[in-house]
Amino acid sequence: MEAIGNILWAIISFYNFLLIRIVIVLVMMLMTAAYLVYFERKISAWAQNRLGPNRVGWYGLLQSFADVFKLLFKEDIVPDNANKKIHALAPMIALFVAFTTYAVIPIGPGITIAGFDIPMVIADVNIGILYVLALTSVGVYAITFAGWSSGSKYSLLGGIRSSAQMISYEISMGFSIGGVILLSESLRPMAIVESQSGWMWNAFIQPIGFITFLVSAFAETNRLPFDLPEAEPELVGGYHTEYSSMKFAAFFLAEYANMLIASTLIVTLYLGGWQIPYIETLGLSSGLVLALQVAGFFVKVGVLLFFFIWVRWSIPRFRYDQLMNLGWKVMFPLSLFNIIWVAILIMIFKL
């Protein structure tokens, strides 16, 4: 018995409770994604003087679960013309990207409990940002595959649009991050957060980079001003036109998980991550400071998520040529300019 207990303990405590951290983050993500759908519907309703879902559960709080169960019980339709393997693979890629990216986002500073140093991040790797960029590029495949394998013109057009859009905006996204990395001198998300102590938030130091990154994040997550891959009036549903049941749910979930990742990424890179300015000068106990910092992280993410939804219900969709113009002729030069701006700041102030 003792041997089994020891093995179990060894598994659980492996790499500072890695398994437990993964489970916590995964559950948090799934719940947030589920409730994002709920809040999307609520906020859209409020913006249109409606009430929104309020029947399932208290104030409709169980609505997203009802939706998920409905999708689970639906028939999974695969079109005759579809390339069946890739058709099934695409939503898996979308989910995979959505869930794995979160591994490098720090929720709070590390804590020490009973001799274990527990970092509040699943993988504190020193190529974190590179990892995020690499995975979001893989995310393009999900949508492109989905569009191509469906054997439908609408899906194909959506997939093509999306690949062009995401590749164009990835460039300005990467260059915006360049400014952040110049300041933090590290690709480690933890180090980037720590470099933004006090009011040295990157959003204030490099507002242009912040705006270009924010806009690119909208484009990367296919959210409304840039949701051309699934533009309903033109493309029916875009790349997920031919998807139903859980495959559709996977795309749906991935979209909201991507939104969450974009928000956490923006908070980490530009809004000081879990840092609350000058909280150490208040003389609070370390436990309280930690709790406040973690709460601060979630509040920042929550505000950004609200912003994502709010923008969706306020701003109309771009035309495709406008989207490309904005991406290549405005966002790209601006993000380049941002790098120069940061370099000059570093030269002058020796930041």
Added chain:
Amino acid sequence: MSGNNIPPKKRIKDLTFGEKIYIPEIVKGLSLTLRTMFKPKFTMEYPEEKFIPAGSYRGRPVLVEEKNGEERCVACGLCSRVCPALAIEVQAAETDREKERYPEKFEINMLRCIFCGFCEEVCPEEAIVMSKDYELAFSNREDAIYGKDKLLVPVDQLQDRIDFLRNYK
């Protein structure tokens, strides 16, 4: 037609620099939706809170029942004659009361009724009027044929419509 000599179309108004950089306009749009979020909602939560239409509303046609419990209808059959959807069926009978005729059978097939209100317009006795009842759901075709038991409604409940008819008809 001098199609070639039309001067190039001028825009009504070119975008100013402030409008071209989008951001002030985006902020304007965002503030509008944010303000809307806190405005009172228009939604009526239907099964709990029901919409009560005005007198001009044409709902389910009903027969007027006088205060003494008799129907006004004299079974002249005009409503049945005018009904464009052939929804009304009337069979007259005689009584010893002051009004010597009454409908022995008065049926409206609610699957056929188109709520045009011709029956009400043509009725010389103001005996058939459109009510405010809009909740018409049936589980089979037999239920949709309303007999006198369902059609007769006390006159006080129809006062709104009767007033409307007297004022505007």
